[in-house]
Amino acid sequence: MSITISRISKSFSRYPALNGVNLEIETGELIALLGPSGSGKTTLLRVIAGLEFPDDGGSVRFGGRDVTGLSAYKRRAGFVFQHYALFSHLNVFENIAFPFRVLPRRERPPEADIRRRVSELLGAVQLAGFEKRLPPRLSGGQRQRVAFARALAIEPEVLLLDEPFGALDARVRKDLRRWLRDFHERIKRTTLFVTHDQDEAFEVADRVVLIDKGVIQQTGTPAEVRARPVNDFVRGFLDLPPRQNIGKSFFIRNEPATARTSPPAQPLAHDTQVCAGS
Amino acid sequence: MAGVSTINLHNPVPLSATAESSVAKTVLVGLTLVFFSLFLFLPLAVVFQEAFSKGGAAFFRAFGDPYTRHAIWLTLLVAAIAVPMNTIFGLAAAWSLTRFRFQGRWFLITLIDLPLWVSPVIGGLIYVLVFGAKGWFGHWLMDRDIRIIFAVPGIVLATVFVTFPFVARGLIPLMEAQGIQEEEAALTLGANGWQIFLRVTLPKIKWGLLYGVILCNARAMGEFGAVSVVSGHIRGKTNTLPLHIEILYNEYQFAAAFAVASLLALLALITLFLKTHAEWRAERQLHESSR
Amino acid sequence: MNPRSQTKCRRHALPGLGLTLGFSVVYLSLIVLIPFSALFLKTASGGWSHFWETITSARVVASYAVSFGISFIAALVNGIFGVIAAWVLVRYRFPGRRVLDALVDLPFALPTAVAGIALTALYAPNHWIGKLLKPLGVEVAFTRIGIFMALTFIGLPFVVRTVQPVIQDLAVEVEEAAACLGANRWDTFRRVIFPALLPSILTGITLAYGRAVGEYGSVVFISGNLPFKTEITPLMIITKLEQYDYTGASAIGLVMLAASFAILIVSNGLQAWNSKRLGIS
Numbered sequence: 001m002s003i004t005i006s007r008i009s010k011s012f013s014r015y016p017a018l019n020g021v022n023l024e025i026e027t028g029e030l031i032a033l034l035g036p037s038g039s040g041k042t043t044l045l046r047v048i049a050g051l052e053f054p055d056d057g058g059s060v061r062f063g064g065r066d067v068t069g070l071s072a073y074k075r076r077a078g079f080v081f082q083h084y085a086l087f088s089h090l091n092v093f094e095n096i097a098f099p100f101r102v103l104p105r106r107e108r109p110p111e112a113d114i115r116r117r118v119s120e121l122l123g124a125v126q127l128a129g130f131e132k133r134l135p136p137r138l139s140g141g142q143r144q145r146v147a148f149a150r151a152l153a154i155e156p157e158v159l160l161l162d163e164p165f166g167a168l169d170a171r172v173r174k175d176l177r178r179w180l181r182d183f184h185e186r187i188k189r190t191t192l193f194v195t196h197d198q199d200e201a202f203e204v205a206d207r208v209v210l211i212d213k214g215v216i217q218q219t220g221t222p223a224e225v226r227a228r229p230v231n232d233f234v235r236g237f238l239d240l241p242p243r244q245n246i247g248k249s250f251f252i253r254n255e256p257a258t259a260r261t262s263p264p265a266q267p268l269a270h271d272t273q274v275c276a277g278s
Numbered sequence: 279m280a281g282v283s284t285i286n287l288h289n290p291v292p293l294s295a296t297a298e299s300s301v302a303k304t305v306l307v308g309l310t311l312v313f314f315s316l317f318l319f320l321p322l323a324v325v326f327q328e329a330f331s332k333g334g335a336a337f338f339r340a341f342g343d344p345y346t347r348h349a350i351w352l353t354l355l356v357a358a359i360a361v362p363m364n365t366i367f368g369l370a371a372a373w374s375l376t377r378f379r380f381q382g383r384w385f386l387i388t389l390i391d392l393p394l395w396v397s398p399v400i401g402g403l404i405y406v407l408v409f410g411a412k413g414w415f416g417h418w419l420m421d422r423d424i425r426i427i428f429a430v431p432g433i434v435l436a437t438v439f440v441t442f443p444f445v446a447r448g449l450i451p452l453m454e455a456q457g458i459q460e461e462e463a464a465l466t467l468g469a470n471g472w473q474i475f476l477r478v479t480l481p482k483i484k485w486g487l488l489y490g491v492i493l494c495n496a497r498a499m500g501e502f503g504a505v506s507v508v509s510g511h512i513r514g515k516t517n518t519l520p521l522h523i524e525i526l527y528n529e530y531q532f533a534a535a536f537a538v539a540s541l542l543a544l545l546a547l548i549t550l551f552l553k554t555h556a557e558w559r560a561e562r563q564l565h566e567s568s569r
Numbered sequence: 570m571n572p573r574s575q576t577k578c579r580r581h582a583l584p585g586l587g588l589t590l591g592f593s594v595v596y597l598s599l600i601v602l603i604p605f606s607a608l609f610l611k612t613a614s615g616g617w618s619h620f621w622e623t624i625t626s627a628r629v630v631a632s633y634a635v636s637f638g639i640s641f642i643a644a645l646v647n648g649i650f651g652v653i654a655a656w657v658l659v660r661y662r663f664p665g666r667r668v669l670d671a672l673v674d675l676p677f678a679l680p681t682a683v684a685g686i687a688l689t690a691l692y693a694p695n696h697w698i699g700k701l702l703k704p705l706g707v708e709v710a711f712t713r714i715g716i717f718m719a720l721t722f723i724g725l726p727f728v729v730r731t732v733q734p735v736i737q738d739l740a741v742e743v744e745e746a747a748a749c750l751g752a753n754r755w756d757t758f759r760r761v762i763f764p765a766l767l768p769s770i771l772t773g774i775t776l777a778y779g780r781a782v783g784e785y786g787s788v789v790f791i792s793g794n795l796p797f798k799t800e801i802t803p804l805m806i807i808t809k810l811e812q813y814d815y816t817g818a819s820a821i822g823l824v825m826l827a828a829s830f831a832i833l834i835v836s837n838g839l840q841a842w843n844s845k846r847l848g849i850s
Contacts, residue, residue, distance in 0.1 A: 051462055053580040072465045072582055079466040085459035088566065089481040102469040102477070136566050154468055298754050303661065310657045313650040317722045318675050320697065321687040328690055367596050374589040378581055389597055395829045397783025399803035400822050403810065404604035407611050412815050414607060439600055461583055471584030493677070500680025502786035507807060520682035520786070527686050527790070536690075539683040546678040553678070554671045 001063045001157035001190050002027050003048065008058035009214075010043055017043040018054070019214040025192065027063075030184045032201035032208045033194045036237065040214040041194045042162055048192065049160050050075045062158060075158075078151030082163040084143045086135040092146050093131035096121055099153045121149040124183075141172040152187075161193035165200065177204050198238055202226075210234055325543045328536035340537035348514050349522035349538075352430070356518060357498040360437040364494055365487070368445025372483075373475070376453040377461065390447070393440050401439045402507025405432055428510030433518065436504040441497045448490025452483055455564055485560035489553055496549040500542060612823050615816030623820040628796055629805050635792075636802040637828070639713060640781035643720035648774040651728025652766065658729070659736045673729050676722055681786025688719050689791040711793030716801070719787045724777030731773035735766055735843075768843035775836040779829060 003025040010018040017040045025031055033041040046052040048060055050072030059068045067075050087095050094101075100114045109117075122128050125145035135143055144164060151159065164180070165173040181204050184191055195201050201208050202222040210217040210225065210233075218230045229235045235242060298306070330337055340346060371390060375383060393401060407413050409426040419426060426432045460482070464474045480487075502520040509516045517525065519542060526535035612620055623629065658670050676684065692709035693699045702709060709715045739762065747757040785803040792799040802825060809818035 049466060051465070051582045053582070071584070072462075073468045073470060076468075077466065079463070081459055081463060083459060085463035087460055087463070087478060089563075098464065098469075098477070099467040102464075102467065102473045150463075150467065154466075302754065306653055307657050307661060307663070309650065310654045313654060314669065314672070316698075317718075317725055318672050320691055321684060321722065322675065322679075324687045324691045324696070325683060328687075367593065370589040370596075371593040373585055374593055377583050378586045378590075380586070380590070386593065386597075389601060391833075392601060395779055395783075395833050397785060397803045397806075397825055397829070399783070399785050399806050400608075400825060403806055403818055403822050404608055406810060407607040407815060407819060408604050410815070412813060435600075439604075442596075442600065458583065465582060471588075474583070475585070496678050500678075500683070502680060502682040502685075503784075503803065506785070507810065520680050523682050523686065524790075532690070535686060539686060542680045542683050546675065546680070546683075549678045550671050550674055553674070 003158060003190060003192070004059075004061040004064075005044075005048065006059050006061075008044065008047055008054045008060070010040075010047060010052060010054050010058075016214050018047070021058075021211075021214070021216055023209060023216060023219070025190060027190055028188045030181075030191045030204065030206045031193070032205035033192060033211060034196070034198060034201040034208055034237075035211040035217075036196060039212045041196075041211050043214075044211065045160050045162055045192060045194050048158075049077050049079045051079070076154055076156050077158045077160055078154060078156035080144070080147045080151050080159070080161045080164050082166050084135075084147040084167075086143055086146055086150070088135050090134075091131065092122070092127070092133050092135070092138070093118055095135070095146060096150045096153050098150065117153065118149075121152055124152070125149045139172075140168045141176060144168065144176065148183075157190065159189050159191040161191065163194050163196070166195070166197075173200070180204055210237065212237070322543060325536055325539050328532060329540040331536075332533040336533050337537045337540075340534040341541075343534070345513050345517070346522060346534075346538060349517045349519045350541075352433075352517065353499050353519040355430070356434055356437050357495055359434050360441055360498045361491060361495050363438055364442045365445050365491055367442055368447075368449055368490055368494075369487075371446045372449035372453050373479075375450055377458050387450075390443050393443055398440055398501065398503030399507055401504035402436045405435050405439075405508055409435075427508050428512065428516060430516065432508035433505050433516060436508045437498050437501055440501050440504050441494045444494035444497060445487070445490035448486050448493065449483060452486035452560060452564065453479075456482055482563065485556050485563055489556040489560060492549055492553050492556060496546065499545060608819050608822055608826070611816055611819040615820065619816055620820045620823075623809075623814075623817040624824050628800070629802070629821060631797040632800045632802040632805050633824075635713065635716060635798075635800060636782055639716050640720050640724075640778055640784075643717055643781050644724055644774045644778040646717075646721055647724045647728045647777045648770055651725065651773060651777075652732055652770055655729045655732040655736055659733055673726050676725050681723075681784070682790075684722060684787040685719065685790035688715070688722065688787065692718065692791065710791055711795065711799065713799060715791035715793075716788055716799060719791050720781040720784060723784050723787055724781050727777035727780060728770065728773030731776065732766060732769045735769040739765060768839060772836060772839045772843055775832060775839055779832040779836065782828060782832070783825065 003023070005021060005023040005025075008018055008021045009016065019040075021040075021044060033044060035041045043052060047054050047058075050067070050070060054060070054068065059066055061067065062075065062077075072079075087098065090098070096118045097114050100109060100117070103109075118131070119128070122130060125148050127142060127145055127149070130138070130142070130146075135146070138146065165176050168176065177200055180193075193204075205222065207219060208222055208225050209219045212233050218225055218234050220228075225234065226238065226240065229238060229240055232242075234240070297303075341350075371386070374380075375386060406427055409415050409419060409432065411420070411427070413427075426435070460478050461474050464478045469477065499518075500520060501518075502524075505518055506521060506524075509518070509521055511517060511521060511525065513525065519538060523535050523538050523542075526532075526538065654673070658666065658673075689710055690696055691698055692702075692715055694703050694708070694710070699709065707714070709718060743761055743765075744757055747761045752760065783803060785801070788801055789804060792801060794800055794804060802821060806818045806821050806825070809815075809821065
């Protein structure tokens, strides 16, 4: 399911969180929305989910279908919250079964089916056997995986993750990053995740979208973005060396303002891909 | 570790850096106990002591009086109407105030606190001004022989006025602290408004709700000032328990007055017990879900 | 498109705003706003001179002294003893502490009429305390002292409950630091603890005052309602109503409302100051 975002703007009492954002996401892509706090990345994710509505004029399309006016519960976008938002009064089984329980009566599957589906989902996130546990008794990483399983229960075409590993400690984060990458390979669902951690974005995503002050600064594969940062924000945020005027060969013609090439770059110590690619 | 000074050989009890001397402690505890005795224990004790001052038989006889029975029934009726009404209001107001931000929100919040600030007598006065004989609708009502003031509907109205803040105030801080993440999650999982409220919100707020309902009920059954203004004090018709106590007292039937009062005092004690428990459970639930 | 333009009707994702807000507003309009407007309109319909006469008549003015004056003293007394009680309840451990803590809310839970007759009986010359005070020539029932007792009772929980959480949140390290710097316990209290508690104490006193000013049930029994001596202002409203002087009753009601409003503003201001001091947003 592709996602098309056009001219999305969103203000919170005169504070413009998003300003004319346009973005195209192909089916099956794993996209990172990367930016500092307050850049608008979470707002954008929530607009896509239907948890916020954009100001007049913008639109969100899922696979060509206009969902801008649809409420979240009609969009079938799976959303995983930064702090998991598990239902603390329900055990793991009931949390994941929730979407089935709220289906209208005619569509609701029989109890045996629900049980089967929940077991499958728990297996997919490697939490088989945890059905009866209550959320306060789970570790952060376990809660995160339950939140995943729950979001997957609605069989979403689109997965939206809000800083999914932000509240976890470093080692768990590393494991879960790998797990997310593998998971995505397996299920191949269009996935969009928000992060302020560039290592995470670059390690996991197919494409990175850099956003600051409500405006998309650059999109591209991790390699492209590293090799050809388009402005000072991107350069600064990714810790790339500043654009240097010295070293520009006499034969390189003046580039137009929008597409700047960095001078023949020194191989960045921690990124062999750039060396190999560009 | 709180600073413990070296043990003084002459004063073998080490004095912690953050504690008063035992003399000071005794004085403070003593003052507190005197204060509480004077203003809490003794008045409570007097109620029960006077109730039984003429013996147990007289105590139970007080409840055989038909006017007393009617007063009990009326009090229960008024509470049975006012408390559910205000509970629904409390839930609605709390939902709109804690799940959304909108213009004029502060005005709504202030308005909800209003009855706690004005004298209960004013709470009765305003309804007399609207429905009383010389009030706005006075003639209109008299023509149709509908009685609001000096009848049960007026009592219900006055009671609703003085008790509507309690449920809302029990819920608002709780729901504010809980945040809306779980509700938003339910929304993304396909739940509609009622499902979100019944399956996600209600289980989380049940102790706060109970707390508010308990307080609302206690106030509804015990309200005196506002009801006194609208009731007309008609024996057997428009006397709630507190008003009935006043009548008995003014007629020097002290034992009977205190017997009935002891019933309300017992209700107060039960209220305190239930409220404390509900408060504790609500806090525990909030603490657990935010871990 | 101007990104700063506000959409007229901001849509919210969570459902239910329209229903719940609409219901709340209608409910409040019917129960509060419309009846209160009657208060204003009725007073206005009586004309200015009648209004002024009523609220400045000797008997009513005497009731102001009683209601507003004695409430103030009661609130102050609650301020002093309330702080002590709050301190004892938070910092000390002794058997029955939990029960005592729960009982603090008794004046909230006990019907005012019950409190009224209990206090009257307690201070009657032939009862427990009245008997003790009689030989001293002190009369409590049917005097202003009795009113003071009732109003102190009614305001008791306000100071205690407002100060308790602040004491609970006091960082022990601050007191330890003071001790390390050479302050004895009294100095620490005077210079470190008390200033930290002051905003909440003032808030509690204001709340107690606001409640006491409007109190009716617990006071009318013990006061004896002697004109010019022990009549409280709410009683004046009832007296006017009994005489079918609706405009007079509304006039006095308006005065009380204005006073309550002023106290509310002061209290909100103090609470804001309190929050700022504690660093709560």
